[in-house]
Amino acid sequence: MLNHYTLLSKERTIAKPGFNRWLVPPAALAIHLCIGMAYGFSVFWLPLSKAIGIDKAVACPTGSGLMTQLFTQSCDWSVSTLSIMYTLFFVFLGSSAFLFGGWLEHAGPRKAGLVAAVCWCGGLLLTALGVYEHQLWLMWLGGGVIGGIGLGLGYISPVSTLIKWFPDKRGMATGMAIMGFGGGAMIGAPLADFLMRHFATPTSVGVWQTFLVLAGIYFIFMVGGAFGYRVPATGWKPSGWSEYSSKKQSLTTTKHVHLNVAWKTKQFWLIWGVLCLNVSAGIGILAMASPLLQEVFGGHLIGLNLSINELNADQKKQIATYAAGFTGLLSLFNIGGRFFWASFSDVIGRKVTYFIFLSLGVLLYVAIPSITHAGNLALFVLCFCIILSMYGGGFATVPAYLADIFGSQMVGAIHGRLLTAWSVAGVLGTLLITNIRDYQLAHGVAKADSYDITMYILAGLLAVGFILNLMVRPVSEDKYMSDEELARERQTAHDRVQEPSSTAVTIDGSATTTPAIVVLLAWLAVGIPLAVGIWITIQKAIVLIH
Template sequence: MTTIEGARKISGARPGLLDRERIIAQAGYNRWLVPPAALCIHLCIGMAYGFSVFWLPLSRAVGINAPKVCTDMSIFQELVTTSCDWRVASLGWMYTLFFVLLGVSAAIWGGWLERSGPRKAGFVSALCWCGGLVLGAIGIYTHQLWLLWLGSGVLGGIGLGLGYISPVSTLVRWFPDRRGMATGMAIMGFGGGAMIGAPLANMLLNYFKTPTDVGVWQTFLAMAAIYFVFMMIGAFSYRITPANWRPDGWTPPEKANAYITAHQVHLRDAHKTRQFWMIWAVLCLNVSAGIGVIGMASPMLQEIFAGKLIGLPELSFNQLSVEQKTAIAAIAAGFTGLLSLFNIAGRFFWASLSDHIGRKNTYYTFFVLGILLYAAIPTFAAMGSKVLFVAAFAVILSMYGGGFATVPAYLADIFGTQFVGAIHGRLLTAWATAGIIGPVVVNYIREAQIAAGVERAQVYDFTMYILAGMLVLGLICNALVRPLADKWFMKPEEVLALQAKGATVASGGSHGIGKGGLDARTAAFWAFVGIPLAWGVWITLQNAIKIF
């Protein structure tokens, strides 16, 4: 107990607005209000996936109609130049900053989140993510690339990490009977953020652009304001369970799955176990392969099918005119949107399925099915079958998203729920690692194949087999995950001491909390997040249908 907490208990002072004690649920609270609160945050920070919509406008922020290119400009000169446009490749470093900082911040502040609660973490996440957009807007206005990187990249990346893990342990505790489904509902929002954010950004860019301004800094400020409102609503809607709470009418199964513990592992010990590092490798390898596919999906479709996409099957990619390449690029954009949709759907589908078949079996499915599909894609390409090619990528991306959504429940099964949010935060360093491995492997192999004179339609074959090999390693790591030995579990009195704050509210049972189903308030909250998501899905489907 901290000095401040002790003084508060002695004086009887009411907890602060952001304090964990302030958000313990009371009788009559409906647990189905928690997932849309998490979605409010995840749908906003998920725009990190859609940031590429800004690259082309930013690459001509000085030249307006065309990029003002300065040859022989070093990256250090590019960071501070005000007279030359930025290169798309330099802007693309934002993705590295996003996902490396996401993993690092989640690992560093995961323990703080468990102590402080999801409301405070969500609040700080909103300040960082939206503050990063504001600072990035200043960097764009003053044309200082370093300030854009520092704002949206670094500060925004910290907001990503805190926002991403903010609801995890809360949802796992509210839905002990449906852990996978609960985390899947929230984490699918991160995949869906770009589906809403990218078309919204396009609309704002068109609104703000003028003959002398591309309109990006104004768009950053507008999105920062919109996202701040949504994220505040999400953060202040979080509620946590009282100690020992359980859903009305639900009791833990007497013969629990050997891989689902009823005990708790302390944060300080989780990373000392082999199980943590095996699950770390499972996530890293699954994500590395998935990121590799995401990065190559659009150029693969264009270079492999080329003229077939516009009814000219006799033309290879190099034989297409500039106008024809523009046409197939638009079709490839629809393909990318379709993959985003399957990425989102997979997060809910596979995580929910894991409640029935188990987390380990779900990852077995990811790896076995993934190996077969990655190895088959070159054959589908050689056959010239767009349907099989697109279907294979769609299933692969659903499993990529499903891997993210299933892993929190996997960790809760193995390590217990007391510190699952913080343990999940540390595990996300696997994502940061994969964000480097996947693109580097794919891009290096592609360039090497092109340099060796391989036809563009075949340059990806070897890459797909390498990615399939990654999944073989992931399959082995998943097989090595075993239940923990008793020595790693906390003693019952340690757990009770940690839960003491909530013990005065509930000592076991439902106590009228978590009931209600889809009442009017809950339905309204779900509509609040569901309508924008449905709009994003509709826009995506309109663009995706152009493939066929």
């Protein structure tokens, strides 16, 4: 076992008096912006689908199944087979967060962040090898399984730490970090596209070289983020802040529930269901955003009263440009919603915030078919932008929701268990929207009308979520740890009690001894790439707005 003299031990990450807590969010962002590239992996599917043929895909023999594509070196993979990696990402994200959340609380965020960097970047290296050797199973193992484990550890690594540093702004703090996960694809996808074009040759589509470069860049940023983590000493609080006077809602507790108890309570499973249903409703839309807009509005996007099937190849390319702008616009609202809604939840409370997500979501989904048939493109786009803002907001708000109900001592581990809801939703939401669409098309429903039933079903899911959220109540007194149990847990977690002589950091950071230039540089390191990614996405979205 690592002792307190080792560089990665939790004791070495306990902040000294005067540490500026605003250094922790950029450390979290450095990791989340890297692992958030999982959302942008679709940029690789088309190039990889012609990795052998280069200009045109080499089709596998008729009747070839999945096993053929897993091991073949003589024909190209299909996009549908490649995209299974996307599902693996989120299945193993939830699974690893479930399994290793308790370990993270005891080992500390630095060690967890470093393991996440090794898994995510090591997974990219194995994926590069899989592309180079044209072995799909190696790509699934590297990117999907090992990379997915890195996603889970990287995703939950800052949650408990941020909530303890910002007890006065729980939602805002987790919103800042989780915003990075939504924004990772904004940076990574354009960068990957540039690298693939740079490395492309007459004999290579440039994908394996791109994976190598991305692995190197991400490793540097993730290691930097991991070593930037600091945890507050037990008992630390912002000066002038009181956990008792700051309670804004009856659900907020000042006590703590152990992980082994929390995940067996009805409150945990109610919130699990709320998150699963909210994510299921949003993630399918996110996955199908581009074809959804093209198939629903078709030629109307370019001023022609034609369905998508009536357009020629050049016209379809034109509407694909608008669809890319639509996808970019949804990404912006996905990211902005993570920060806005999580921060707003600090004011109105977490339960009320979810009531807004679920009730407003129902109204929007029910209204969309009518808006579509009326041909109101602007209102259609606005509805989905609001929906995606609440999709992202649900992710960013839930850690603070858990901390309110179960306390902050083991919230990172409890959040890890809850993320299995994401794994289920990642499969459920995507299969739901694609299978219903395919079923309707197979039965003669026009493409423009094939999403109507889906919208009503998604509204139904959110209505069920509304009822589950209504049932959330504070946990009973017997579920909280006693003072003796809490002391033992803090000893196991290698927590150190705040020294009485230590100066508490003020809410605005004015009492810190950390040089302001250090804080500025830390924020610039993550802020500049994020700003570039947002600007690129805005440029794409402007096409649709025009």
